[in-house]
Amino acid sequence: xxxxxxxxPPELSHCYGCGRLNPEGLQIKSxxxxxxAIARFTPRPYHTAVPGYVYGGLLASLIDCHGTGTAAAAAxxxxxxxxxxAPYLRYLTASLRVNFLRPTPLGPxxxxxxxxxxxxxxxxxxxxxxEADGETTVQGExxxxxxxxxxxxxLLNRS
Numbered sequence: 001x002x003x004x005x006x007x008x009p010p011e012l013s014h015c016y017g018c019g020r021l022n023p024e025g026l027q028i029k030s031x032x033x034x035x036x037a038i039a040r041f042t043p044r045p046y047h048t049a050v051p052g053y054v055y056g057g058l059l060a061s062l063i064d065c066h067g068t069g070t071a072a073a074a075a076x077x078x079x080x081x082x083x084x085x086a087p088y089l090r091y092l093t094a095s096l097r098v099n100f101l102r103p104t105p106l107g108p109x110x111x112x113x114x115x116x117x118x119x120x121x122x123x124x125x126x127x128x129x130x131e132a133d134g135e136t137t138v139q140g141e142x143x144x145x146x147x148x149x150x151x152x153x154x155l156l157n158r159s
Contacts, residue, residue, distance in 0.1 A: 001031045001032070001033075002031070002083070003029035003030055003031050003039075003069075004030050004031070004032060004037070004069045004070075004072050004073040004076075004083050005018045005019070005020055005027075005028065005029055005030060005069055006020060006029070007083040007084025008020075008072075008084065008088070008090065009084070009088060009156065011155045011156050011158065012088065012090050012152070012155060012156075015065060016061075017061045017062070017064060017065030018030070018065040018066075018068075018069055026041065026058075026061065026062070026065070028041060028062060028065045028066055028069065028112075030065075030066050030069035030070055030073065030112075030114065032070070032073035032074070032077065032083075034077065035115070036070070036113055036114060036115040037066065037069060037070040037073050037074075037113070037114040037115075038111065038112070038113055038114075039062070039066045039069070039111075039112040039114075040109055040110070040111055040112070041062055041109070041110050041112065042108075042109045042110065043055075043058060043106055043110065045106070047106065048106055049103075052105060052106055052107075053103045053104060053105060053106055054103075054104040054105070054106050054110075056098075056100055059098070059100070059104055059130060059137075059138045060096065060098045060140070062110065062112050062130060062138075063096065063098055063112070063128045063130065063138065063140035063142065064093055064096050064140075064142060066112045066114050066128055067093070067096070067114055067126040067128050067140070067141075067142025067144055068091040068092065068093055068126075068142065068144045069091075069114070070114030070115070070116070070126045070128070070142075070144075071091040071116075071124040071126055071142070071144035072089050072090060072091050074116045074119065074124060074126075075089045075091070075119075075124060075146070076089055078119060087149070087152075088152055088156075089146060090146070090147040090152060091124065091144040091145065091146055091147065092144065092145055092146075092147050093142055093143070093144060094123070094143045094144065094145045095141075095142070095143035096140065096141075096142055096143075097140055097141045097142075098138060098139075098140040099138065099139045099140065100137070100138055101136060101137055101138060101139060102135070102137050103137070104130065104132050104137040104138060105132050105133070108132050108133050110130050110131065110132055111130070111131045111132075112128065112129075112130050113128060113129050113130075113131070114126050114127070114128040114142075115127050115128075117141070122145055122146035123143060123144070123145050123146075124143075124144045124145075125141065125142070125143050125144075126141065126142045126143075126144060127139075127140075127141055128140045128141070128142060
């Protein structure tokens with residue numbers, strides 16, 4: 001299965017968290033299974049907070065970008081459309097809430113989950129969480145809104 005971020009057009013693929021065209025970014029890849037999205041990420045040693053543990057800002061970024069990717073995948077599914085088909089469904093963060101339940105160890109692969117909590121018009125609320133070694137260390141909620149048409153058109157028509 002393809003990651004939703006891999007279906008974004010090039011003009012919309014530069015996000016630090018999930019843009020495939022940002023070589024310095026995290027390159028998060030969220031895969032939709034029909035009910036939820038799952039991403040996997042292994043923090044590097046420089047993603048440290050204190051020795052042995054992941055920096056909280058990185059964890060918040062994982063929740064953020066995975067949440068907007070989950071929203072896009074869910075919106076395409078709800079519309080009965082293939083991801084990446086025009087008009088593009090790209091989502092932006094309107095609100096981000098992150099709860100750190102316990103320190104996240106540096107070393108193991110992290111699994112990020114996202115599930116639709118609510119869909120209403122151009123707004124989708126995603127509940128997300130991160131697991132390390134099968135234990136939930138972070139919970140979050142992303143309120144994602146569909147990018148305004150004029151914004152997408154301006155980005156897609158840049159020369």
